[in-house]
Amino acid sequence: MTPLLASDALAAFGQFALIGLISGLLYALIALGYTMVYGIVELINFAHGDLFMLGCMLALSFCYIFNARTEDDAGTTAAFMAIAVMLVAVPLFCAGLNLAVDRAVYKPLRNAPKLAPLVSAIGVSFIFMNIGLFWRGPTDITFPKLLLGETNLVAGSGLRFTSKDLMVVLVTLPTMLGLTLFVRYTSLGKAMRATAQNPTAAQLMGINVDRVIAATFAIGGALAGVASVVYGLYFNTVNYQMGFQNGLYAFTAAVLGGIGNIPGAVLGGIVIGLVKALGGAYIGAEWSEALIFGILIVILLFRPNGLLGARVREKV
Amino acid sequence: MKLRALLAYWPVVVFVALAALPFSQDKQVALYVQQLIPLFIFALLALGLNVVVGYTGLLHLGIAAFFGIGAYTAGILTVQAFPFQQSLPVVLAAAVVTSVLIAVATAAPTLRLRGDYLALVTMGFGLIITFVIRNLESITDGTRGLNPVTPSLLPGMDDPNLRKFKLGPGWGQHWYDYPYFYFLCLGLLGLTNLFLRNLERSRLGRAWVALREDELAASCMGLNPARLKLSAIALGACIAGLAGALYAIAQQTTGGPESYDFNRSMIALCCVILGGLGNRPGVILGVFILIGYDIVLTPILDTETQQESFQTLFPEWMRGKQYLKVSGWRLFIFGAALILIMRYRPEGLLPAARMKHELHPEEGERPESEGERPA
Numbered sequence: 065m066t067p068l069l070a071s072d073a074l075a076a077f078g079q080f081a082l083i084g085l086i087s088g089l090l091y092a093l094i095a096l097g098y099t100m101v102y103g104i105v106e107l108i109n110f111a112h113g114d115l116f117m118l119g120c121m122l123a124l125s126f127c128y129i130f131n132a133r134t135e136d137d138a139g140t141t142a143a144f145m146a147i148a149v150m151l152v153a154v155p156l157f158c159a160g161l162n163l164a165v166d167r168a169v170y171k172p173l174r175n176a177p178k179l180a181p182l183v184s185a186i187g188v189s190f191i192f193m194n195i196g197l198f199w200r201g202p203t204d205i206t207f208p209k210l211l212l213g214e215t216n217l218v219a220g221s222g223l224r225f226t227s228k229d230l231m232v233v234l235v236t237l238p239t240m241l242g243l244t245l246f247v248r249y250t251s252l253g254k255a256m257r258a259t260a261q262n263p264t265a266a267q268l269m270g271i272n273v274d275r276v277i278a279a280t281f282a283i284g285g286a287l288a289g290v291a292s293v294v295y296g297l298y299f300n301t302v303n304y305q306m307g308f309q310n311g312l313y314a315f316t317a318a319v320l321g322g323i324g325n326i327p328g329a330v331l332g333g334i335v336i337g338l339v340k341a342l343g344g345a346y347i348g349a350e351w352s353e354a355l356i357f358g359i360l361i362v363i364l365l366f367r368p369n370g371l372l373g374a375r376v377r378e379k380v
Numbered sequence: 381m382k383l384r385a386l387l388a389y390w391p392v393v394v395f396v397a398l399a400a401l402p403f404s405q406d407k408q409v410a411l412y413v414q415q416l417i418p419l420f421i422f423a424l425l426a427l428g429l430n431v432v433v434g435y436t437g438l439l440h441l442g443i444a445a446f447f448g449i450g451a452y453t454a455g456i457l458t459v460q461a462f463p464f465q466q467s468l469p470v471v472l473a474a475a476v477v478t479s480v481l482i483a484v485a486t487a488a489p490t491l492r493l494r495g496d497y498l499a500l501v502t503m504g505f506g507l508i509i510t511f512v513i514r515n516l517e518s519i520t521d522g523t524r525g526l527n528p529v530t531p532s533l534l535p536g537m538d539d540p541n542l543r544k545f546k547l548g549p550g551w552g553q554h555w556y557d558y559p560y561f562y563f564l565c566l567g568l569l570g571l572t573n574l575f576l577r578n579l580e581r582s583r584l585g586r587a588w589v590a591l592r593e594d595e596l597a598a599s600c601m602g603l604n605p606a607r608l609k610l611s612a613i614a615l616g617a618c619i620a621g622l623a624g625a626l627y628a629i630a631q632q633t634t635g636g637p638e639s640y641d642f643n644r645s646m647i648a649l650c651c652v653i654l655g656g657l658g659n660r661p662g663v664i665l666g667v668f669i670l671i672g673y674d675i676v677l678t679p680i681l682d683t684e685t686q687q688e689s690f691q692t693l694f695p696e697w698m699r700g701k702q703y704l705k706v707s708g709w710r711l712f713i714f715g716a717a718l719i720l721i722m723r724y725r726p727e728g729l730l731p732a733a734r735m736k737h738e739l740h741p742e743e744g745e746r747p748e749s750e751g752e753r754p755a
Contacts, residue, residue, distance in 0.1 A: 169723075176726055178495075180722045183650075183721075184718060184722045187719040187722070190718070197708065198702055198703045202702065350515045351515060354512065360504050361504050364497055368492065
């Protein structure tokens with residue numbers, strides 16, 4: 065076996081960076097939901113992380129329905145069916161739920177002071193968490209390992225990149241690419257960008273702003289749904305509080321990249337993943353979270369609009 | 381009109397009534413009155429947050445950090461593990477000074493951030509403090525917390541034995557026992573209230589409100605937004621630090637870091653918003669409703685629902701589950717309360733006159749002039 069990288073220390077660094085990159089892609093997927101919603105309605109959707117959590121809980125239900133409950137079921141038809149169904153149904157569920165919440169809670173507050181929808185979002189987050197608690201109880205639950213994920217695809221290079229890791233890349237990257245193309249080239253995507261720039265002007269141009277906002281919530285929710293399936297299959301533990309934690313990372317990622325900015329959210333997610341993995345490895349796992357928020361503060365101090373955010377001049 | 385003028389003094393009446401409660405001779409009453417102590421402490425915390433969010437309009441999502449700093453300063457200055465063992469006045473002063481210093485040091489560089497970004501930085505700072513408390517085990521004892529936090533009453537003096545002042549059931553021996561500590565907390569709450577009432581009508585208080593209404597216009601009128609924001613954050617941290625120190629003394633332990641986490645900040649914010657942003661009596665009412673529900677009512681209702689006669693009303697598989705406990709519904713009730721308040725009464729239960737006027741201009745109610753309104 066010939067290691068590709070010169071020394072062990074370097075190989076270890078590469079490995080941690082790889083882990084960080086992969087979890088970063090996951091954070092980025094959640095962050096996109098935050099950033100798209102913020103870009104259009106300027107709402108920090110605190111409930112987004114908990115929507116993601118409910119997605120995980122539903123994905124777990126599909127495992128049970130198809131009777132793919134343990135590691136032994138990996139590779140069977142049941143497991144394959146379960147994964148296929150959850151990849152379709154969970155994003156649909158999350159999109160529908162996000163849409164319904166927007167309709168019931170945020171929409172009546174469109175013209176209210178900015179604090180009102182924010183506080184409502186915190187309220188929705190509490191309610192989602194409580195639903196998760198009732199649904200699965202207060203303890204950690206094992207999400208069955210349904211992927212044949214332990215074979216190393218780059219054996220001999222000194223790194224470890226399993227098919228499980230590949231699955232994350234294969235799901236997240238095309239999703240993000242699709243989203244970018246969607247926002248750039250479809251008419252709904254153009255309408256979204258127009259609404260984000262100036263809702264009044266967009267409305268004057270004949271764009272149905274309400275529909276655009278609803279579509280944004282639906283797409284953001286669907287992305288959280290995709291992320292929740294991938295997360296469950298990759299990390300194999302879920303609990304009702306995971307939405308808060310991961311939502312916070314994703315949210316930090318969105319802000320880091322410049323909230324409202326789609327490539328920024330992806331960049332931010334990757335930065336967060338890298339900081340968490342490398343910080344955890346070299347400084348100590350217990351400090352990695354503090355490090356993330358420390359870096360967030362430092363970056364905001366020097367670039368108050370995030371890494372890729374445009375500077376907004378205040379109008380009088 | 382005369383009655384209305386008298387009614388305006390209701391906070392004083394409530395204060396006197398609360399101060400009279402420990403003299404009740406009923407044992408049951410004494411038991412419930414003791415549970416008001418944490419409510420007073422959280423009311424202080426919410427008042428501190430109200431300075432930042434209510435008066436100045438800065439969304440602060442990490443007030444619990446200063447609550448924690450106050451509590452741990454009190455802990456470090458008191459417990460046997462450290463060679464300090466300071467008395468109450470020193471502990472309170474140190475807690476206040478430490479949280480103000482940390483608040484100023486951390487807020488000063490962030491003042492040029494606007495709106496949501498400032499909120500984020502405060503949230504990040506609050507989270508970092510929680511991790512610091514958890515990880516600096518040699519100082520904070522990790523998740524176990526520091527104890528016992530029982531400072532002496534005055535420096536260089538043994539605690540007086542207060543048993544001879546016993547005027548009702550449940551009166552203890554040490555100054556940090558009920559009801560002496562109850563009076564201390566109530567008194568500090570009253571003083572803070574009085575101080576803030578005067579501050580609201582001072583040059584500084586009005587400048588904060590001007591900043592909240594329109595930062596650009598305020599700075600064009602010659603106000604210095606950075607200095608005003610800094611002073612609001614410092615005063616908020618000061619009150620929160622005081623509350624934290626009292627909290628640690630009330631519990632006689634700092635508790636683990638989870639007492640000072642993001643949830644605590646959120647719930648304090650909920651209290652402020654539920655009661656009425658910027659209005660002191662409203663904020664205190666918010667605390668009494670939300671925290672009162674959470675730490676006084678829930679345990680009582682929980683013991684009720686644990687009883688056989690209630691549980692057997694439900695099928696076998698439901699018994700003992702989270703949703704058959706009142707405490708299981710905690711987040712749900714908080715969340716629903718926030719959503720409903722924002723939808724139907726965004727100015728809060730007991731709004732400031734100005735806020736009410738802004739949010740419901742169609743009612744044509746003129747905001748009362750501040751000077752005429754004793755509170």
